[in-house]
Amino acid sequence: MMVSKENLFNFKFILLIVFLVIIDALSKMAANNYLLYGQSSDTFLPIIDLLLIYNSGIAFGIFDKGGDMMPNLLLVITLIITTYIVKMVLEENIIRNKIALSLIAAGAIGNVIDRMNDGSVTDFLHLEILNFSFFIFNFADAFITFGAILIIYFELFKKRFNE
Secondary structure, three states: OOHHHHHHHHHHHHHHHHHHHHHHHHHHHHHHHHOOOOOOOOOEEEEOOOOOHHHHHHOOOOOOOOOHHHHHHHHHHHHHHHHHHHHHHHHOOHHHHHHHHHHHHHHHHHHHHHHHOOOEEEEEEEEEEEOOEEEEOOOOHHHHHHHHHHHHHHHHHHHHOOO
């Protein structure tokens, strides 16, 4: 059986997605095992503290108080979006776009897996600058954000990339 170049090309990006999902899952597991809920720990990086919370909503806690039905609805919506993003990764031919979409897909899958367990997502990285709390996130959120920034950058500077 012969493996096509396209299938091998896609396989590399599927491996990247799986690798990033594993990093996210291991980091959430470590946060759950070693951090106390709601108590800030020592500085992880100069502007990032460790603070374990569980977010049953979406970005910035939006829809966090939606009752019992909201987590299930959010799970279904994120599953649909995640499936579409993975489809986009497989269909994309431009490597830089494929990388950016892979980051977004990995982050979405990481948060979907976490949400499937108990209806919430484990967040533990607390961005705080000059004693002002911005938000609490996880590696999956960082993957999604970085992937989105890359896509915006690539779109804004298309001429630089000869498209």
